[in-house]
Amino acid sequence: MPKSHPYFRRQPGLLKLTSFTTTLVIRFKRYWLSLGYASLLICTAASAQAQTPPSLDAARITPIINFLLLEESTLGGTTEPEEASRFLIQSTFGPRYSDIVQLSNSSYERWLDSQFSLPITKTVDFTESQNWVSNYPLIISGAGNSALANVMLNAPDQLRQRMAYALSQIFVVSREVNNGMNERPLYYLDYYDLLLENAFGNYRDLLEKVTKNSVMGFYLTLNLNAPAGTQVGPPAHPGSFFVSSPDENYAREVLQLFSIGLVKLNLDGTPELDNGKTIPSYTQETVENFARVFTGWNYQSGDTPQTSGFFNLGIPSHTKPMISFDAFHDMGPKVLLNNTAIDANQTAEQDLADALDNIFNHPNVGPFIGKLLIQHFVTSNPSPDYVARVATVFNDNGSGIRGDLKAVISAILLDTEARNGHKTMPNQFGKFKEPFIRQLALWRGLEARRRTNNNNLFSAYDGIFFSRLKQFPLRAQSVFNFYQPDFSPAGPLSDANMLAPESQLIDTESVVSIATTHEEYLQRHHDNAGNSFASSSTNLLFNTQSFEALITDIQQPEELIERLNLIFLGGSMSDEMREILLEVHDPSLYLVEDKWRVVIDLANMIILSPQFMIQK
């Protein structure tokens, strides 16, 4: 096919340009704007390296951007739509077309500001609004799944939702445990809401709330932990026990997975080396000391006021934080990280506060948590400089505050590497999308909504969804999450010494199983304009009408392809890929009124493509 074919012409999608001159003006303005923007970023980067991180306070940036935007806003966009889409692919559960239009008329900073100020869409609120709850809180398992997916799908506060989702894969609790608790999804939703509430707060607060959380206490067995030599409960009473040594479960995982990791790190996330060897950041002895710190905690009783003791709780509450019982706290002195000692005879509360301060102030936290979040949002193999810039913001948000997650996520998304890595380091930048995020992006991109007259997002068909997709929130196999941050699959990635954590979920079997899940949703669950449904097997419907409007001639789906390209691939579709799509589109297969099927079939091909598995 010759290059002059119409589909090779760029389809801006957002702007109806009338003359060559207008194009030039817009091009020029954009160039000028991006220069201005780039210099802002350069300033940010440069001062970060000078160890004096600037405040990311949007108040300082917004006026400049507003000035730059002045005339542009009437022309329909200051941010390239492709770049807006790419930004939203990184920071949400997938863009809808309207999100792209909105951001292209705004700026990243203004978008972040508006996301930060949106009310929190909570999963428990959603659940309670659904009248599902006949035997609260023992609501059925499927309702818990529905609440999570529904909120993630529709919540306006998408960045907060993505942040909580990332945090749920760092501070992991899982319903994949084989005893009663997994059948009480409301408790897990309550934990998820805790992550939502603290997503833009301070890491230190989050760490404390997670530590005291009842579901975490259950999952990593911190509850009922007691000092060596303690009889817990009356001897011979069911469930009572004598402690030879405190439980080390939470002590170990809070250090290894939630805060500092196994080895000492430089600011840029690379391991500190001593004669070429890594240096452990703690020892078995450290774990034993922290295990003693975390003694004396158990669930609150469901009664108000508390009437029962450490062992005898009555009916425990799992939606209130755990509380301390000093009679069951190890009162001895302890030695924490960096040989910091804490005194004897402190209460459980004091010890816990001191220990979490000790963890929080360890120099590893910034690079460790910063790099994990970069990997979740932007790229699997960030340059050490990128990690250092983000860790610097973690260490000080510019106002002397350590652990400001709002500043951290802004630094991650606005960093020059996040914004330009796809151009400056195309073969190193990017990541595999998680299967669950691919599925959400498919739903959002094609305007999925719940069917009316039905109050549940999922149906019986969706029961197999999780097992085929290999991933669902709060269902990791263990506290080590669905995948490990240092996973590198055999083949081109490990040959290039590159990590691809999310690809641990993808093997020769699951790659087909996951794709089939996407496809079945697409093929079964569209709304073919007349509101008659191809299948009643789900309560989720796509709305293809706005896409159908792009097909003026069924022979020429170019405009439709560009729209799908913009939404699902951030406009990155290659000419070769476009050619393959145009070739497989066979107009003779469709009646004129079957435009919806053209949309579904072309979307299907893009959603299945390996190109859609990758985020750039």
Add this chain to the structure above:
Amino acid sequence: MTDRRNFLKLSAFSIGSLGLFDGLGNQALAATSPDDYKSLVVVNLNGGNDSLNMLIPNTDTEYQQYATARPQIAFNKSDLLPISPIEMSANSFALSPRMSAMRELFNDGDLSFVANVGSLIGPITKEAFLDPLRTQPRPSGLGGHNTQTAYWQADHSNQIDTTKDGWGGRLANEFISNAVLPSNISINSGHNILQSHASERFYNVSLNGLISLRDFRNDQTNPAIRARRNALNSLNNLAANSADPFLKHAGQLFSEGLNLNLALQNSLSSITQDLSSRFSDSVSFSGGAFSAGLARIAELILIRQQLGMRRQIFFVQLAGFDTHSKHAENHGNLSEDLSNHLKAFNDIITENDQLRNSVLTVTTSEFGRNLASNGDGTDHAWGAQHMVMGGPVDGGKIFGTFPSLELDGADDYNGLGRMIPTLSVSQYGATVAKWFGVEDENLERVFPNLQNYQGSDRDIGFIS
């Protein structure tokens, strides 16, 4: 090392033509005769199995040490199931009351225990381990689930791991296979370190059955379907030829997955027996996935000839062994599931004369747990006892040296009963690899740390 076969080299257009898999082998190794079939089943007890509550010393002093160190967790002596290991005193050991099926197998000579196995670079004494200068090499990250899983499944020879190879992948790589399926089969466990290898593939068998894209189901002649199939293949090809390693990996993997999926649609349809009912007598506490996995392994072994398999390595997991809490209930239930389901599996295999001596099952687990309890659970430790099962096993024995159960005694390194292993993963695995058909001089390719063991130390002896 010879890498004979690389699925990735097959183009996206070789779909369904099994013939392409033939003739790629270039070196005749052990697996030559059609009757030469061996299958290794690795049962991973995920979470760190507390083997001290499975195999328990039944002599007075040792039992007392056990019972005193873990008061709420220890079984009553009268509830234990005594065993008399060959070459040891009568009733000197006992099994958990939940593991009567394993006692039966032990007494029938189809099961042995291997004592105090763990992640080690080479032999290490307590004195050397506690030496503050740490001159004697030892695994890093002791007590970490992921780090110790890596040692167990990869047998790293150095502290900073740079290889992503596991010994299952390396073991398969010692043999030629022209079969449709890779030699390594992961049962519902996806990627695992054991079966990772740069050129040796694994295939995950999902318990959901084989799931296929609508256009990739059997042979399709409909032109529209063929066109869509070709388009997806072209997209995969485009990605696989990209300079971007992410895209390249995605395209290669998807091509390979679609090829295998099509090929297996025919092969797996030759499974005629549903063996899951053989496991139904067992009480299942673990949600049924473990017994379903073992049933699927047995089904696949029974159709080995249709699949053209000569050597197979299955990886299946029973999860939930991280019993920091509620140990008595949870570990007891897991023990019973493990025991009953392994016995059911072994019964299916051993009643088939051709298979009886061709299938070996071994347990792995990232670490054992400490002898002292934390109250209602136990914490991460190091060395542990393991089970080896099947016709090839010299059964009814305990191999190695059972650790002293004295707290702060000869084997405990910090007073809470964390045992320093006296047998290494490399010795344990090399004994298996030798049975599988690897010559002694090649064993170190599969188990690098075996270089630190000489002579009779290179074979624990549990194969008859």
